[in-house]
Amino acid sequence: GAVVSQHPSWVICKSGTSVKIECRSLDFQATTMFWYRQFPKQSLMLMATSNEGSKATYEQGVEKDKFLINHASLTLSTLTVTSAHPEDSSFYICSAPPPGQGTDTQYFGPGTRLTVL
Amino acid sequence: QKEVEQNSGPLSVPEGAIASLNCTYSDRGSQSFFWYRQYSGKSPELIMSIYSNGDKEDGRFTAQLNKASQYVSLLIRDSQPSDSATYLCAATFDSNYQLIWGAGTKLIIKP
Numbered sequence: 001g002a003v004v005s006q007h008p009s010w011v012i013c014k015s016g017t018s019v020k021i022e023c024r025s026l027d028f029q030a031t032t033m034f035w036y037r038q039f040p041k042q043s044l045m046l047m048a049t050s051n052e053g054s055k056a057t058y059e060q061g062v063e064k065d066k067f068l069i070n071h072a073s074l075t076l077s078t079l080t081v082t083s084a085h086p087e088d089s090s091f092y093i094c095s096a097p098p099p100g101q102g103t104d105t106q107y108f109g110p111g112t113r114l115t116v117l
Numbered sequence: 118q119k120e121v122e123q124n125s126g127p128l129s130v131p132e133g134a135i136a137s138l139n140c141t142y143s144d145r146g147s148q149s150f151f152w153y154r155q156y157s158g159k160s161p162e163l164i165m166s167i168y169s170n171g172d173k174e175d176g177r178f179t180a181q182l183n184k185a186s187q188y189v190s191l192l193i194r195d196s197q198p199s200d201s202a203t204y205l206c207a208a209t210f211d212s213n214y215q216l217i218w219g220a221g222t223k224l225i226i227k228p
Contacts, residue, residue, distance in 0.1 A: 032214060043205060043220040044161070093160045097214040106214060108160040 003027060004096050006109035013084055014117055021079045021112045023094030029074035030096035034106075035067075038091040050077040084116045119144045119210050123219035132228050136193040140206030140219050143187070150182055152191045153205040155221065161205055165191060196226045 003026040013019050023033055031052045036044040048069055049057040056069035068080040077096075081088055091113050097106040120143040130136040138152070149168050153161035165180040167173045167189065173180045179192040189208075193200055206219040 034215070043218045046215065046218075049215065091158075106163075106216065108162070111158075111160040113158075 004030075004094065004107045004109040006092075006094060006112050008112060009110060010113040010115075012115045012117065015085050016083055018080055018082045019084055019114060021081070021092055021094075021114075023077045023079070023096070023109050025075045025096050025098075025107075028096075028098040030077075031074060031099055033071060033077040033094055033096045035069065035077070035079050036093045036095070038093060038111075044093065047079075052077075081114065084114070086116045089114055089116045119147075119208075119217050121206055121208050121217050121219040123204075123206050123222050125220055125222060127223040127225050129225045129227060130196050132196060132198060132226055134196055136196045136200065136224055136226070138191040138193075138204050138206075138222050138224065139188060140190065141188045142208050142217075144208075144210050145184070145187065147184075147187075147208045147210050149209045150180070150189045151207045151216070152178075152180060152189075153207060155203045155205055157203075164204070193224075198226045198228055200224060201226045 005024045007022045033050040035047045037047050038044050046059050047062045050069045050071040052071045052074050058064045066082050071077040091111050093111040094109045095106050123140050151166045152164045154164050155161045165178050167180040167182045170182055170184050177194045181190045203221040203223045205221045207216040
């Protein structure tokens, strides 16, 4: 089946620094990718929809200037957490639906665990 | 507001029994419904999808959809300890692939 990878799988950074997380579709082209955040013992929260070649669509309450999303190619979307703070520590997961295969083939990356000290 | 609701549990089921997980949704326009399994520290993996009223079976898993009552359920037969995980119910309300997620039900299968 189709594979979505994320890098890094975990990252620890100091408060105030920026962290970039990559999401790649390895064997299909993804015009749309989704970025989620999940806090411990909570469900996934959609942060934004990343669209190749255009601006991302952010969900209400998500700061677009803090969570920068770039979807420059059909296989790569990046999420940059700028000026990270401890409250940004979370599990970040991306997903991508291969075009033309319907919603039930949305593939998830393995996630990136971010810890901000 | 479009919502998907689940009982957070935990739901404890003895090994070999049937585990029954339930989910309700708010929008009658919902089109597609999904059950995902998530182990601690891992990302979700798709277990079942269902689009039409009735039952859909896949191995030990059966998804049931009742659009009139706006609920979807997942039955796991012959529960195994390896089925212990959080089960997330999700629905799409339009055609842009965006999933609306429930909070998840933690399932514990006791040997």
